Amino acid sequence: MMAAITAKQNGHQVILLEKMKSLGKKLLITGKGRCNITSSLDMGEFIKNTPGNGRFLYSCYQNYTNHDIIQFLEEQGLEVKEERGNRIFPVTNQSQDVLKCFTKRLKELGVEIRYDTQVTNILVEQKDNVSKVMEIETNQGKIKAEKIILATGGKSYPLTGSTGDGYRLAKQLGHTITDIKPSLVPLESYDKDTCQQLQGLSLKNVEIKLKDKETEKDIYKDFGEMLFTHFGVSGPTILSSSAHLVRYKQIEEKLKCQDILLVIDLKPALSEDKLDERILRDFQEIKNKQFKNSLDQLLPKKMIPVVIEKSGIDAYKPIHEITKEERKAIVKLLKNFVVTIKGFRPIEEAIVTSGGVCIKEINPKTMQSKKVNGLYFAGEIIDVDSYTGGFNLQIAYSTGYTAGLLQT
Numbered sequence: 001m002m003a004a005i006t007a008k009q010n011g012h013q014v015i016l017l018e019k020m021k022s023l024g025k026k027l028l029i030t031g032k033g034r035c036n037i038t039s040s041l042d043m044g045e046f047i048k049n050t051p052g053n054g055r056f057l058y059s060c061y062q063n064y065t066n067h068d069i070i071q072f073l074e075e076q077g078l079e080v081k082e083e084r085g086n087r088i089f090p091v092t093n094q095s096q097d098v099l100k101c102f103t104k105r106l107k108e109l110g111v112e113i114r115y116d117t118q119v120t121n122i123l124v125e126q127k128d129n130v131s132k133v134m135e136i137e138t139n140q141g142k143i144k145a146e147k148i149i150l151a152t153g154g155k156s157y158p159l160t161g162s163t164g165d166g167y168r169l170a171k172q173l174g175h176t177i178t179d180i181k182p183s184l185v186p187l188e189s190y191d192k193d194t195c196q197q198l199q200g201l202s203l204k205n206v207e208i209k210l211k212d213k214e215t216e217k218d219i220y221k222d223f224g225e226m227l228f229t230h231f232g233v234s235g236p237t238i239l240s241s242s243a244h245l246v247r248y249k250q251i252e253e254k255l256k257c258q259d260i261l262l263v264i265d266l267k268p269a270l271s272e273d274k275l276d277e278r279i280l281r282d283f284q285e286i287k288n289k290q291f292k293n294s295l296d297q298l299l300p301k302k303m304i305p306v307v308i309e310k311s312g313i314d315a316y317k318p319i320h321e322i323t324k325e326e327r328k329a330i331v332k333l334l335k336n337f338v339v340t341i342k343g344f345r346p347i348e349e350a351i352v353t354s355g356g357v358c359i360k361e362i363n364p365k366t367m368q369s370k371k372v373n374g375l376y377f378a379g380e381i382i383d384v385d386s387y388t389g390g391f392n393l394q395i396a397y398s399t400g401y402t403a404g405l406l407q408t
């Protein structure tokens with residue numbers, strides 16, 4: 001949409017081909033329906049937040065910044081607000097209002113939009129040993145085109161239309177497609193029983209760590225919210241951690257060997273000593289209760305039977321019989337609740353696709369293919385991906401704008 005708007009604004013005749021019945025289906029589900037539009041950080045920070053080839057985006061980020069998208073939306077009548085973590089949202093908290101800005105501008109400019117039109121093939125001609133785009137084949141017939149911007153998205157959430165068509169089209173034209181993997185995706189666990197027992201429990205204000213058991217190295221550390229699911233773990237901190245994990249060396253091997261541990265600190269605000277003092281205080285007040293009835297003040301209800309089981313202490317033991325060593329073991333468990341990670345959920349459930357059209361084959365200043373003249377790329381189809389925080393949509397706007405300039 002951004003590419004079509006930019007191309008039309010620059011005087012080109014534009015046809016926007018969309019295989020779905022409406023535009024922006026993925027945009028509608030962003031930010032849990034609220035759309036985290038972009039980030040308020042400096043554009044330099046966007047590169048740091050883009051572990052998947054961030055530096056390739058330098059020119060695009062300069063061409064079209066977070067301020068530019070905010071100004072664009074404001075010009076269409078949508079105000080934005082900033083929330084925790086530099087995240088920008090529409091004041092209305094509705095992603096459909098962001099989509100409306102795009103569709104309104106497309107209409108104003110008179111961009112022709114063809115729905116239910118799936119691009120199935122791109123034909124090129126050879127002139128003086130150079131390939132040049134010529135024609136597009138769709139399920140609705142052929143269209144002649146001097147320039148084509150391929151912005152078919154990635155491979156995640158296929159019901160929104162992004163089924164990976166663009167990878168096949170680009171490959172047919174001689175482009176390399178790097179490994180397609182899920183990123184910002186929930187994680188599966190070997191400890192299925194534990195996770196199922198805790199299913200639906202959302203932990204706020206916990207510290208999570210991904211650890212390599214073999215090297216004892218911390219792979220990722222974060223603070224915030226996580227969620228237990230029937231297959232493992234999810235939630236904001238877990239999704240962010242997956243973007244690091246997907247890039248960790250020999251990850252497949254490590255996962256197979258059960259070497260990747262998620263270590264959850266359930267009480268990050270308290271040191272081990274302070275937590276021990278706190279438990280001791282609680283225990284003194286309820287000396288004659290059984291262990292199983294002693295953790296209500298400390299833990300969410302669902303967590304208590306799991307912690308009791310993991311502690312190895314008899315659930316019916318009277319509190320006054322709990323030894324100092326046993327108490328220390330409880331402290332250790334609350335500061336280091338371990339879930340063994342088995343792998344990533346399928347790409348269909350990922351927020352973003354890692355991998356795509358190889359960046360070495362795209363001119364970073366214009367987004368034009370280095371293999372086929374007149375072919376441009378924009379958005380998630382390119383081998384670039386960011387962390388959460390509005391960065392992935394900014395990639396789409398910035399590369400879409402740059403491609404839409406149709407520079408040679």
Ligand SMILES: Cc1cc2nc3c(=O)[nH]c(=O)nc-3n(C[C@H](O)[C@H](O)[C@H](O)COP(=O)(O)OP(=O)(O)OC[C@H]3O[C@@H](n4cnc5c(N)ncnc54)[C@H](O)[C@@H]3O)c2cc1C
Binds near residue numbers: 030120161163379380
């Ligand atoms: C659940 C979820 C939440 C997210 N939340 C955020 C967020 O809050 N902030 C953020 O920055 N990012 C978020 N993202 C990521 C962001 O939505 C994507 O990175 C972004 O939409 C990519 O834009 P795109 O234009 O490249 O691809 P898409 O938005 O996927 O658009 C591609 C379009 O191409 C069409 N298409 C595909 N193949 C063909 C074909 N052969 N012919 C014709 N049309 C075709 C599709 O139907 C689709 O309309 C989220 C993603 C998901 C899944």
